[in-house]
Amino acid sequence: MPSPAESSLPERAKEDQGETGAPSKNALKKANKDKEKAEKAARRQEQERQQKEKSEASDTSKHLYGLMPSTSDSPANLPKQQFIELAELYDAKEDQEVTVDARIHNARVPSAKLAFLVLREETHTIQAVIAEGGPNQISRQMVKWCGGINSESIVRATGLVKQPKEPVTSTSISNFELHVEKLYIISEAAQMLPVQVKDCMRPPPMNDDLKEEVETDAQGLPIVSLATRLNNRILDGRTAANQAIFQLQSGISNLFMEFMNHHKFTWINSSRLAGAATEGGAGVFEIKYFDTKAYLTQSPQFFKQMAIAMDMKRVCEIGPVFRAENSNTHRHLTEFTGLDFEMVIKNDYHEVLSFGEKLMLYIIRNLQERAEYKRLTKVVDQVFPGAGDFKLPPGDEAQRFTFAEAVKLLNDNGIEASEDDDLSTSLEKALGRIVREKHNTDFYTVDKYPSAVRPFYTMPDPSNPKVSNSYDFFMRGQEIMSGAQRIHDYNQLCDRMRKNDPPLDPLSEGFRHYTDAFKYGCAPHGGGGLGLNRILQFYLGLPDIRFATLFPRDPGRLAP
Numbered sequence: 001m002p003s004p005a006e007s008s009l010p011e012r013a014k015e016d017q018g019e020t021g022a023p024s025k026n027a028l029k030k031a032n033k034d035k036e037k038a039e040k041a042a043r044r045q046e047q048e049r050q051q052k053e054k055s056e057a058s059d060t061s062k063h064l065y066g067l068m069p070s071t072s073d074s075p076a077n078l079p080k081q082q083f084i085e086l087a088e089l090y091d092a093k094e095d096q097e098v099t100v101d102a103r104i105h106n107a108r109v110p111s112a113k114l115a116f117l118v119l120r121e122e123t124h125t126i127q128a129v130i131a132e133g134g135p136n137q138i139s140r141q142m143v144k145w146c147g148g149i150n151s152e153s154i155v156r157a158t159g160l161v162k163q164p165k166e167p168v169t170s171t172s173i174s175n176f177e178l179h180v181e182k183l184y185i186i187s188e189a190a191q192m193l194p195v196q197v198k199d200c201m202r203p204p205p206m207n208d209d210l211k212e213e214v215e216t217d218a219q220g221l222p223i224v225s226l227a228t229r230l231n232n233r234i235l236d237g238r239t240a241a242n243q244a245i246f247q248l249q250s251g252i253s254n255l256f257m258e259f260m261n262h263h264k265f266t267w268i269n270s271s272r273l274a275g276a277a278t279e280g281g282a283g284v285f286e287i288k289y290f291d292t293k294a295y296l297t298q299s300p301q302f303f304k305q306m307a308i309a310m311d312m313k314r315v316c317e318i319g320p321v322f323r324a325e326n327s328n329t330h331r332h333l334t335e336f337t338g339l340d341f342e343m344v345i346k347n348d349y350h351e352v353l354s355f356g357e358k359l360m361l362y363i364i365r366n367l368q369e370r371a372e373y374k375r376l377t378k379v380v381d382q383v384f385p386g387a388g389d390f391k392l393p394p395g396d397e398a399q400r401f402t403f404a405e406a407v408k409l410l411n412d413n414g415i416e417a418s419e420d421d422d423l424s425t426s427l428e429k430a431l432g433r434i435v436r437e438k439h440n441t442d443f444y445t446v447d448k449y450p451s452a453v454r455p456f457y458t459m460p461d462p463s464n465p466k467v468s469n470s471y472d473f474f475m476r477g478q479e480i481m482s483g484a485q486r487i488h489d490y491n492q493l494c495d496r497m498r499k500n501d502p503p504l505d506p507l508s509e510g511f512r513h514y515t516d517a518f519k520y521g522c523a524p525h526g527g528g529g530l531g532l533n534r535i536l537q538f539y540l541g542l543p544d545i546r547f548a549t550l551f552p553r554d555p556g557r558l559a560p
Contacts, residue, residue: 097159157183263314268315268317352483353483444474480534533548
């Protein structure tokens with residue numbers, strides 16, 4: 001215990017107080033330092049403000065750049081500005097003044113007086129030059145500002161088209177460049193992007209199995225995996241190759257429509273919802289439909305046939321197809337786009353097969369011969385070598401084999417196959433290699449499949465019920481289409497359904513409306529369903545169907 005003398009001593013003063021309660025020397029010193037810092041910061045801010053004002057006052061071109069005013073702010077009585085697309089600049093004229101809206105692909109600022117931008121629109125790029133001086137008195141401030149715009153920002157640039165001293169090899173438009181007079185930001189991209197578009201423009205790993213780990217090439221540059229691309233589809237979709245791929249996909253749909261319209265087909269839009277799992281429960285997605293269950297249709301097959309029973313002689317449609325198959329392969333999706341047709345048969349089943357062959361020949365030949373599709377294919381070929389080497393011999397007839405002939409072709413080349421079993425994926429690929437080597441074609445058809453491997457509604461061959469009036473189409477040794485003549489007789493159809501494995505009840509709620517169509521009388525008919533994504537994939541030789549699908553859905557992916 002402290003002694004009485006110790007307890008009577010005063011306590012030590014607190015650090016921030018003197019004996020009278022006033023701030024201590026240390027506290028005063030700290031306060032003075034804080035005050036000096038604040039005053040210094042204020043002086044610095046004031047100097048920066050003055051320098052900025054001085055710079056702006058001396059900026060001879062401050063009205064020629066900056067953020068784009070909102071379009072809603074523009075007076076309605078002003079004349080509309082005229083724009084040109086980059087695609088039109090390949091044939092531009094020297095000193096032509098143009099205004100373009102494009103993305104900043106990259107920027108390079110070699111000096112305070114000069115900046116280079118690469119502007120990008122779809123598959124087209126052009127070099128833009130911002131140089132101090134000139135008729136518009138471009139300032140250094142404008143040069144600096146333009147060179148600092150974030151990549152992927154959308155800008156509006158006005159300038160003069162000029163021929164460079166040497167061709168610009170880094171852009172698609174090599175014979176011209178744009179000397180900028182005005183440049184405004186329409187939409188600014190974030191400074192930090194999850195993936196760089198320029199990195200996505202390099203070839204992806206060819207054996208990518210959706211791995212996420214970062215890889216680098218021989219130069220140490222990032223190689224972006226397929227999974228990373230799909231997780232950042234918005235940025236990945238901006239590459240020239242992807243722009244070309246999906247313009248070609250649009251082209252295939254347009255060519256399908258052209259051919260169907262020429263042959264006077266009626267376009268239908270069938271439902272994607274069904275009250276029962278009609279074509280096989282295991283491969284159907286079940287969904288909640290108010291207080292009951294519904295299913296996403298596997299194909300428009302039944303609806304096409306019912307339309308024929310309505311006396312629509314030729315019908316077609318383009319739409320989504322759903323398959324609840326847990327297949328994680330390079331050519332399977334749980335949702336893809338189908339190009340479907342169905343038609344009345346007048347003489348024999350081969351009318352349908354021949355029509356389908358002519359359809360595919362029309363699509364492939366036009367992809368190979370039309371100038372724009374050829375250009376797009378060359379763009380894809382820069383990332384996926386071999387995109388332009390699809391083989392198709394001249395002539396109006398497709399290479400056709402019976403199933404028995406296809407099996408014999410495999411057996412003759414030392415590959416075991418049976419006429420009683422369907423062709424596996426490996427056998428189909430082997431057949432494709434043999435056909436390409438022997439017949440110089442990447443497109444062919446196989447006819448007369450075994451009845452046992454086809455759906456119940458497939459018409460058996462009248463002369464040999466063990467085989468069917470059915471066919472498959474192939475590109476580069478992989479299936480892109482299945483088709484057949486359908487059973488149109490009510491009693492024959494019901495009999496086939498009852499003998500199916502497993503048996504099917506033609507009078508059940510799931511099948512009744514379908515089978516009733518044939519009870520009321522239906523013309524002989526047949527058709528087929530093409531996979532748009534597979535046609536695109538195999539025409540271009542893409543390593544995975546996901547490259548040919550804008551927003552792919554597979555067992556492991558529901559976003560974006």
